[in-house]
Amino acid sequence: MPRILAVVATSASLALLLPFAGTAPAAPSNTSATSARQQAYDAAAAEFGVPAEVLLGVSYLESQWNTYAGTPSVAAGYGPMHLTDFATANTARGTEFDDSDGRGDDSRPALHPAPAPVDVPPAALQTVQQAAQLAGTTPAAVRSDPTQNIRAGAALLASYQKQRSSNAGDWYAAVAKYSGATDSGSAADFADEVFETIQQGETRTTDDGQLITLRADASVTPNTGQLADLHLTTTRSNGTECPRGLSCELDPAAYAQYGPGPDDYGNYDTSNRPATQKIDYIVIHDTEADWATTLKLIQDPKYVSWNYTIRSQDGHVDQHVLAKNVAWHAGNWYVNSRSIGIEHEGFLAQTGWYTEAMYRSSAKLVRYLAARYQIPLDRQHILGHDNVPGITGPNIPGQHTDPGPYWDWAHYFDLLGAPRFPSLPAPPFGMLTIRPDMASNNVAFTGCTKAGTPCPARGSSEVVLHSQPSDTSPLLTDIGLHPTGTPQTMDVNDVGSRVSTGQQYAIADRQGDWVAIWYLGQKGWFHAKDAVFAAGFVVAPKPGTASVPIYGRAYPEASAYPGGVTPQAIVPQPYVLGAGQRYVFGGVAPALYLPTVWDPTGTKNKPVVGKMRYYEIQYGHRVEYVNADDVQLLPAW
Structure with a gap:
């Protein structure tokens, strides 16, 4: 050239x-309702024993904390926690x-x-029902109500944790399992992104006008050795x-x-x-x-x-x-x-x-x-x-x-x-x-x-x-x-x-x-x-x-x-x-x-x-x- x-x-x-x-472009206005979503994360974290920063980090990697007006994602996921219901979403x-x-x-x-x-969806695309049962709510509420969705996501995440801990780094395996990945590389990629988000912090206004903040904490060190406990298949690179x-x-x-x-x-x-x-x-x-x-x-x-x-x-x-x-x-x-x-x-x-x-x-x-x-x-x-x-x-x-x-x-x-x-x-x-x-x-x-x-x-x-x-x-x-x-x-x-x-x-x-x-x-x-x-x-x-x-x-x-x-x-x-x-x-x-x-x-x-x-x-x-x-x-x- x-x-x-x-x-x-x-x-x-x-x-x-x-x-x-x-x-x-102006961000959506924020009033007292803005903090309600943040409170929902805090309350769900406390109810189910999940560190709030872990719950926020997982949710951000799934949806950026958005609700998308209750519509499913391209992988049949609903709400801020991206709980999946392939049969209801009917994406085939x-x-x-x-x-x-x-x-x-x-x-x-x-x-x-x-x-x-025509394929039968894997279990990873059907988490709404399990999460709803764990949280004591209904699948319909999980799909449509952000607060119930966050509660159900916290309950599901807690069910993946072998030993409860207030140390965020001890939740690495639970976060990796939440991804739904069946190979070790993909599960680790997801968990690594979650913990990098926790370390760096995030603040944004959601699609329905709610301000959410995940405060940066560079001291969080994920226990990556836990990944072996999930017994996932090896990623063939x-x-x-x-x-x-x-x-x-x-x-x-x-x-x-x-x-x-x-x-x-x-x-x-x-x-x-x-x-x-x-x-x-x-x-x-x-x-x-x-x-x-x-x-x-x-x-x-x-x-x-x-x-x-x-x-x-x-x-x-x-x-x-x-x-x-x-x-x-x-x-x-x-x-x-x-x-x-x-x-x-x-x-x-x-x-x-x-x-x-x-x-x-x-x-x-x-x-x-x-x-x-x-x-x-x-x-x-x-x-x-x-x-x-x-x-x-x-x-x-x-x-x-x-x-x-x-x-x-x-x-x-x-x-x-x-x-x-x-x-x-x-x-x-x-x-x-x-x-x-x-x-x-x-x-x-x-x-x-x-x-x-x-x-x-x-x-x-x-x-x-x-x-x-x-x-x-x-x-x-x-x-x-x-x-x-x-x-x-x-x-x-x-x-x-x-x-x-x-x-x-x-x-x-x-x-x-x-x-x-x-x-x-x-x-x-x-x-x-x-x-x-x-x-x-x-x-x-x-x-x-x-x-x-x-x-x-x-x-x-x-x-x-x-x-x-x-x-x-x-x-x-x-x-x-x-x-x-x-x-x-x-x-x-x-x-x-x-x-x-x-x-x-x-x-x-x-x-x-x-x-x-x-x-x-x-x-x-x-x-x-x-x-x-x-x-x-x-x-x-």
């Missing part, structure tokens, strides 16, 4: 943040790839995976690509031929990354299936694949495809060939919240991968599956929308340790970063359980865009998602008129406390309080150019293909970049196509690299690509 472009690419990743309206609803081909490669016939197997301090097991995806045809193999492609092509993206998914189902599917060579799966209840990680190989996960072959896919056990809409244990394990893994492969920690390179473009117009409506509007990107990036830079002065800086206050950003989505039915009220990381500076004005139009002209909706999966925390856009207009951004060729309006100023570079058509084509993949020119490799068509999207519009630059995208062939040796699949240059841009909810020769690169200011 030329030096000037290297500087540009680096600059584009800097989110130099200043509250857009001049002040940071198929899988992420039931109706699509994660390869995103139109040079091969589509996959048609078999229906997912054989050859995994994971950081130290994160429990990972290798569970290889099926790579096998299942038919006579040249494309009858699965379920990933061998390669030799990063020597053959750089890894530039990490894609965040959710499984839309439980853990056991997910692990069965990765063993089916007729199914698709991903690199890692993370378990909700304890943050355990399984690796399936080594980073050097290309997994079939993003529905876009260009992105697949340059990315690592991480699945998170859960459902983007039906249940709705992700455990802190999962967030922390995922952040550890992504930090490690980003450092190893020099991937910037920004939303141009850490993508949700919902940010990956469809390869061509007909594929856009079927592209996936996970991890969804309830994935907490702000908290996730805090855990990633993404850099924060000095605040910017006021305008004329011409771009912004989306950053609503998730706790209070209750967007009226529909379709979480049934089409048209309102979703439960809960905080969202996404902001809805309007065609005018008014909450009653129509949504924007996405001709890719709705090619027949039907209007956008508030369905939880209809992403054509919304933006997500951390995404960056060029400012198009301002009126009062409203701001407009360039989005899908239109001005998208939202409340200015939901963004902060940022600096970087934008892409605009070259002077005198009326419009520029946009692409869902950055394939090379035909002359770059060697003999024997069929050139892939460079097909524009139904979108264009119009004169006068600007979109935030996300980096230089190499013109690259990875041919595919059954190759157990991993030596035949070498990418075709062209002389063309593309730029990644944030065009709508998803990233897209433009030919660098068609546009000019400008500082946002």
